[in-house]
Amino acid sequence: MPAKGRPWTRETALFKEECRKRNAPCWNCQLGGIPIDYLSKYDPDNYQPARYTTDHKNPTSLGGDKMQRSNWAPAHAHCNSSRGNGTRRAELPTSRKW
Secondary structure, eight states, X not given: OOSOSXXXXXXXXXXXXXXXXXXXXXXXXXXXXXXXXXXXXXXTTSOOTTBEEEEESSOGGGTOOTTOGGGEEEEEHHHHHHHTTSOOOOOOOOSSOO
């Protein structure tokens, strides 16, 4: 079941505003740490990779609760869609311990 409807819209709008006020970074960034654009709106004709989306840390398709705030995280549209229904991407291995 997709995350939509009046409760979803209301609660995620509040969550987005909380994240915007503290300038929360993308939790799963693949865009090199650029800030999330909290002001842009969804536009199907103009892809905006840095646009804000509410990401589910534990994907709803894998049993994550879509309405539980502890399962939400701020993300770029690109990072959210690139992750798909996987879990958070692992850090890349380094050649030595730092």
